[in-house]
Amino acid sequence: MKEHDINVHFIRISSNSSGQRIDNFLYTYLKVAPKSMIYKIIRTGAIRINKKRIKFQYKLQIGDLLRIPPIRGIKINRFNMKYMEEVAFLQNIIIYEDDYLLALNKPTGVAAHGGSGLKFGVIEGLRALRPKAQFLELVHRLDRETSGVLLVAKRRTALVYLHEQLRLQNMKKEYLALVHGRWNVNLQIVSVPLFKKNTLLNSSRVVYIDSENGKFSTTHFQIKEYFDNVATFLAIKPITGRTHQIRVHTQYASHPIVGDNRYGDYQSNTRFKRFGFNRLFLHASILRFIHPKTKKKFHIHAPLGQSFHNCLFFLRNLSIKNYDCLLENISKNIDNLK
Structure with a gap:
């Protein structure tokens, strides 16, 4: 396997990169390093x-002259070809794009970063x-298991502008979810107040309801459709x-x-998995914000994916009596296989 050497590069920092940490800039620029x-x-x-040494916390400024030396040992041929094949689908899930931002309809199971x-x-x-x-950065996060609208900034000015809307809670998100029961x-x-902490076992984030240490949180729920007492289809803001937040509030x-x-x-x-529905049924359907270029109200809509539609179709055509009978038959078949 051959190796590829990146030649010396001199980069004059523009407004697109100003304010970005040097380590994050290099991670974007070098791609495979x-x-x-x-x-x-x-x-x-x-x-x-x-011409000066810097620390990894250094924030780039307009006009900075960045020198990137030759870097040996970055293998990019067969490994990168396989990597490119794995990420090629992203191009097909872009639902909006202009010079300032792009939006994807992220499938469930795909991480934002x-x-x-x-x-x-x-x-x-x-x-x-x-x-x-020159610039691609996530505007916000979306859980790996959650599908729907994911916004990416193509300019630093757009990222800063959109982040300010997030900070002021002026960016509005709307979700669709399927919950258990009626x-x-x-x-x-x-x-209810929510408190976030990392578990010691695998450093994953777990959120609890905590009246003393938690932060204020509020969610609006609207019923879209009942499926007997089995499940409810909700619109959530x-x-x-x-x-x-939504996951803990529905649990609460x-x-x-x-x-x-x-x-x-x-x-x-487990009952839903027996019918082949093995995903988190939470979808970010609409994102509303002020566009960084036009300064006008703008929204992006991400349609439900096929797996979500399939589950809704299944529930609409299944009465509670048939549901219980199917579960009983499946349980008997599983017991017979043991």
Whole structure:
């Protein structure tokens, strides 16, 4: 396997990159270089800005002259070809794009960003597919299991503008979800304090309801459709944007989201899995914000994916009596196989 050497590059920092940390800039620019290598070349002084050594926390400024030396040992041929094949689907799920931003209809099971043992996320895949793009950054996050609208900024000015809307809670998100059981028609608002912490076992984030240490959170719920007492199809508008907010609020209401392995009901999820429905049924359907270029109201809509539609179709054509009979037959078949 041959190796590819990146030649010396001199880059004059523009407004698109101003304010970005040097380590994040290099991670985007070098594409295939691991973060450990990036930190090493910064730490050893191989990376220079205005002929001076810098630390990895350094934030780029307009007019900075960045020197990137030759870097050996980056293998890109067969490995990269396989990687490119794996991320090629991202080009087909872009639902909107202009000079300032793009939006994707992210499938369930695909991470927004890499890390924690994942080979890639949406943002890493987009950067690999668009090596000439000067700037691509996630505007917000979406849980790996959640499908729907994911917004990416193509200019730093757009990212800053959109982040300010997030900070001021002026960016509005609307979700669709399928929850277990029959949602109470009178339960339209859930407002409880949420506290986030990392578990010691695998460093994953778990959110709890905590009246003393938690942060204020509110979600609006609207019933779209009942499926007897089996499930309810909901339209959801989070007013605040806490981690796992919708998932914890539905759990608090005793109607967790179908397929939620972290906050859901194991027995109820297993029933759906027996019918082949093995995903988190939470979808980010609409994102509303002020466009960074036009300064006018703008929204992006992501249609439901086929797996979500299939489950709704199944439930619409299944009475509660048939549902119970099917479950009983499946359980008998499983017992016979033991």
